[in-house]
Amino acid sequence: MGGFFMAQNKHADRFSSTGFIMSAVGSAVGLGNMWKFPYVTGQYGGAAFFLLFMVCLVLVGLPILLAELAVGRGGRGNASSSLTKLSGSKSWGALGFLSVAGSFFIMSFYGIVAGWTLHYAVLSFTGELFSTQDYAGLFGRFMNSWLPIGWQLVVMLVTALVLIRGVSEGIERFNKVLIPSLVVLLLLLAVQALSLEGAGEGISFFLKPDFSKLTAESALVALGQAFFSMSLGMGTMVTYGAYVQKSQSLGKATIAVGVGNVLYALLAGLIIFPTIFVFSIEPTQGAGLVFIALPAAFSAMPLGAVFGGLFFVLLAFAAITSAVSVLEVPVAYASETFGWSRPVAVMLVGLLCFLAGVPSALSLGEDPWLSFGGRALFDWVDFVCSNVVLPISGLVITIFAGYVWKGVADEARLSQAWFRIWLFMLRFVAPVLVLLVLLYYAGVIRI
Numbered sequence: 001m002g003g004f005f006m007a008q009n010k011h012a013d014r015f016s017s018t019g020f021i022m023s024a025v026g027s028a029v030g031l032g033n034m035w036k037f038p039y040v041t042g043q044y045g046g047a048a049f050f051l052l053f054m055v056c057l058v059l060v061g062l063p064i065l066l067a068e069l070a071v072g073r074g075g076r077g078n079a080s081s082s083l084t085k086l087s088g089s090k091s092w093g094a095l096g097f098l099s100v101a102g103s104f105f106i107m108s109f110y111g112i113v114a115g116w117t118l119h120y121a122v123l124s125f126t127g128e129l130f131s132t133q134d135y136a137g138l139f140g141r142f143m144n145s146w147l148p149i150g151w152q153l154v155v156m157l158v159t160a161l162v163l164i165r166g167v168s169e170g171i172e173r174f175n176k177v178l179i180p181s182l183v184v185l186l187l188l189l190a191v192q193a194l195s196l197e198g199a200g201e202g203i204s205f206f207l208k209p210d211f212s213k214l215t216a217e218s219a220l221v222a223l224g225q226a227f228f229s230m231s232l233g234m235g236t237m238v239t240y241g242a243y244v245q246k247s248q249s250l251g252k253a254t255i256a257v258g259v260g261n262v263l264y265a266l267l268a269g270l271i272i273f274p275t276i277f278v279f280s281i282e283p284t285q286g287a288g289l290v291f292i293a294l295p296a297a298f299s300a301m302p303l304g305a306v307f308g309g310l311f312f313v314l315l316a317f318a319a320i321t322s323a324v325s326v327l328e329v330p331v332a333y334a335s336e337t338f339g340w341s342r343p344v345a346v347m348l349v350g351l352l353c354f355l356a357g358v359p360s361a362l363s364l365g366e367d368p369w370l371s372f373g374g375r376a377l378f379d380w381v382d383f384v385c386s387n388v389v390l391p392i393s394g395l396v397i398t399i400f401a402g403y404v405w406k407g408v409a410d411e412a413r414l415s416q417a418w419f420r421i422w423l424f425m426l427r428f429v430a431p432v433l434v435l436l437v438l439l440y441y442a443g444v445i446r447i
């Protein structure tokens with residue numbers, strides 16, 4: 001059998017050290033920062049919520065990120081087999097499989113939203129976006145058409161093309177081009193937003209905390225957001241960790257990804273809040289904020305078509321660098337488990353994932369048969385992945401690294417003091433907080 005179908009044992013394909021940092025930042029920075037983050041910040045308390053998000057990031061996000069990377073590099077396998085190898089028990093591998101399944105389904109809906117951003121970028125540059133005043137109607141008509149599925153296919157093809165080339169030639173090279181472009185676009189748009197007359201109100205909503213706005217629910221949402229935005233609990237960082245060289249410091253990489261992610265969220269907020277406040281738009285309007293409220297704001301702005309177009313390109317870039325990391329999880333799993341070569345694994349998994357996303361994409365139209373329990377299928381998949389699979393897998397990793405895996409210290413290679421702090425977080429702080437989120441969503445605790 002030729003090398004096309006079966007995996008060949010060639011040199012291990014690994015990241016360079018900057019390539020890894022860029023790829024991990026590329027995974028973390030995504031729709032979570034620019035589409036979800038602004039609207040949950042708007043809904044759950046503005047600046048005070050942002051502070052809570054940072055607390056969650058430090059107490060839970062960073063310790064789990066380091067744990068995932070260490071498990072991946074120690075096990076040198078996919079998100080399931082790494083756990084089996086390190087523990088010698090298939091049960092841990094089965095728990096790890098949950099994150100493989102989760103990333104498959106995350107990709108099925110993430111690719112849909114990434115597709116919307118491409119569509120809006122095109123509409124904006126052609127000026128078509130600004131030929132209407134009814135942005136909610138425009139979004140609704142788009143949802144009711146077949147176009148979202150076409151764009152979802154485009155996203156899947158681009159993602160597959162990157163993954164087919166492998167880790168250093170594909171994932172790393174792609175991120176090394178896109179991340180610097182992302183930074184330039186982000187800075188440009190931030191300068192533009194901050195120079196709008198009356199930007200101050202948006203800035204203070206975003207940065208001046210008013211703690212009376214916080215509720216206990218805000219804390220739980222902030223924790224969930226910290227998880228999603230750091231790409232945790234989906235096997236992504238375990239999978240990427242397996243491609244990191246032994247000489248790289250995982251501690252430093254963890255800090256770099258955390259700081260990169262917060263800076264990005266900060267700048268994204270500095271673009272979005274001043275823009276919507278200047279044009280008197282409510283920040284609390286939910287998932288439509290970016291696709292309904294922002295076009296309205298751009299349409300009232302000088303050179304709005306250009307800035308609007310650039311904004312959606314930025315969003316699309318951020319989304320696709322994350323999509324690449326999400327799809328890699330089931331691809332790595334399939335190629336290792338079934339012995340498939342990378343191109344075959346990418347094509348089969350990509351195709352299945354595209355097909356799995358189609359019903360979700362259709363469920364946002366007016367088809368009531370794809371909605372149950374008051375939620376469209378799309379929202380169910382998001383809800384179950386983000387609030388059930390993600391925290392359970394996060395819990396699995398903290399318990400595994402904190403209590404089960406004996407070699408954890410050798411792989412993490414932290415100084416004595418940092419190691420103690422880390423282990424304390426992994427054993428006592430992170431699992432308790434994650435459990436609270438789970439129990440809350442399970443309806444066991446009410447606030």
Ligand code: PHE
Pocket residue numbers: 027028029030031032033106228229230231232234236322323325326
């Ligand atoms: N972190 C990404 C974002 O903020 C989403 C993501 C979740 C990526 C889980 C990988 C795994 O958009």
